[in-house]
Amino acid sequence: xRKSQTCLINIxxxxxxxxxxxxxxxxxILKHPQNIIHSSINQVAEDLNVAESTVFRFxxxxxxxxxxxxxxxxxxxxxxxxxxxxxSVQQEDxxxxxxxxxxxxxxxxxxxxxxxxxxxxxDKAVNTLTSARNIHFFGxxxxxxxxxxxxxxxxxxxxxxxxxxxxxxxxxxASQLTADDCAILxxxxxxxxxxxxxxxxxxKSNVKTIAITNxxxxxxxxxxxxxxxxxxxxxxxxxxxxxxxIAQLTIIxxxxxxxxxxxxxxxxxxxxxxxxxLLIKRL
Numbered sequence: 203x204r205k206s207q208t209c210l211i212n213i214x215x216x217x218x219x220x221x222x223x224x225x226x227x228x229x230x231i232l233k234h235p236q237n238i239i240h241s242s243i244n245q246v247a248e249d250l251n252v253a254e255s256t257v258f259r260f261x262x263x264x265x266x267x268x269x270x271x272x273x274x275x276x277x278x279x280x281x282x283x284x285x286x287x288x289x290s291v292q293q294e295d296x297x298x299x300x301x302x303x304x305x306x307x308x309x310x311x312x313x314x315x316x317x318x319x320x321x322x323x324x325d326k327a328v329n330t331l332t333s334a335r336n337i338h339f340f341g342x343x344x345x346x347x348x349x350x351x352x353x354x355x356x357x358x359x360x361x362x363x364x365x366x367x368x369x370x371x372x373x374x375x376a377s378q379l380t381a382d383d384c385a386i387l388x389x390x391x392x393x394x395x396x397x398x399x400x401x402x403x404x405x406k407s408n409v410k411t412i413a414i415t416n417x418x419x420x421x422x423x424x425x426x427x428x429x430x431x432x433x434x435x436x437x438x439x440x441x442x443x444x445x446x447x448i449a450q451l452t453i454i455x456x457x458x459x460x461x462x463x464x465x466x467x468x469x470x471x472x473x474x475x476x477x478x479x480l481l482i483k484r485l
Contacts, residue, residue, distance in 0.1 A: 209276045210235065211314050211433050212264050218392075219419030220263075226250055227260045231276070239277045243269040308448045314433035315449040326428055327412050328460045331361070334384035334410065339365040340372055341388035342396040348388050348414075348450045355458040359465060360472025369396045376400045381408040389413070390432070390446045392420025401425055414453055416446050 213228050220228055230250055231238055238246065246269075247254045258269055266272040291300050331337055337356060341349035346367055353365035366372055379385060385404045389397040392415040401422060404411060413426035416434060423429040432449035462469040 208279045208314075208317060209264065209266075209272060210279060211318060215318070215416070215418050215431065215433060216264065218417050223252060223256060224260055224263065227252070227257060235276055235279075238273060308445060311432070311434045311445045311449050312452060315431070315452070318431050318433050319453075320430075323428055323430060324456065324460070327430060327457060328464055330384050330410050330412060330428065331356075331457065331461050332464050335362065335382040336379065337361055337363045337384045337386065338375055338379060339363070339386045339388065340376070340397060340400045341365075342369060342372075342394050344447055345388040345390060345394070345397075345450065348447055348454060349386075351451055352386065352388075352454045352458075355454060356461070358473055358476045359458070359462055359469055360475075361461075372396070372400055373403060376403040376409075377407075379404055379407055379409045381410075384410045384412065386412045386414065387422060387426060388415075388450055389422050390416045390434075390450075392417045392422035394422075397422060414450055 210232060213231060217225065217228055227246075227250060230246070237249075241249075243254050243257050247257050250257070261267075261269050261272040264272070266275065291303055295303075339349035339352040339356075341347070349365045350367070353363055356363040364375065366375055376385065385400070387397050387401055392413065398421055401411065405425070411426040411428070413422045413429040414432065415423050415429060416432045417423060418429070418431060423431075430453055432446045432453065434446040434449060462473070465472075
């Protein structure tokens, strides 16, 4: 965990691997952060009907020396955060109000994702992409839209890239990749069966794998060679996966620009050829 990563982001990111009791504590903190700020460890333990030692161990689990350290970090986070950034959309809300809430929610998702971006991992991903013989983007459901957007971006670099929508074609394409290739697997949950099937196939051929997911403790993130993380929170009017696509697209954009810059003249020449080819589409 990066030192600058916030308490709430860390809890949401690692939530899938928490035990039942740990999830009980996590849910309480996520829903009532203000209560934690104004409560002692004894009060929290009593509210949750767990032992104080259980709460203390949870604090250690998410990277703090103890309850007081977590409480201080959480207080700073809650106080400095924008009020009602994830507030519910009400039936009586005007269109302008709804738009503001949606925009602010997406803005927060991007801020949270930027907070947990690891520069070293990003740099390794760029090096992997620029040295790969072929790059294939995989995603299912909403993440497949992100994979197609990635293809649309990266084809401009002159690199050999591909993305297909049909899950059967994805498996067929995955079976043809080699150790010289790179597969980027996009899944919010990191547990999508279609993506895990692709992952298992490419692993047999030692294909280099890069995951883009929301959870650090998932089958995808724990198995891929390299993982890049988004951070999004569910609200009453949209799932966290809905918002995470904004972050996924932004990570793809960051990779695309970084790859293009690393390729220098070769990348600029490829971009020039692409633009010239598209001139016939303009009136």
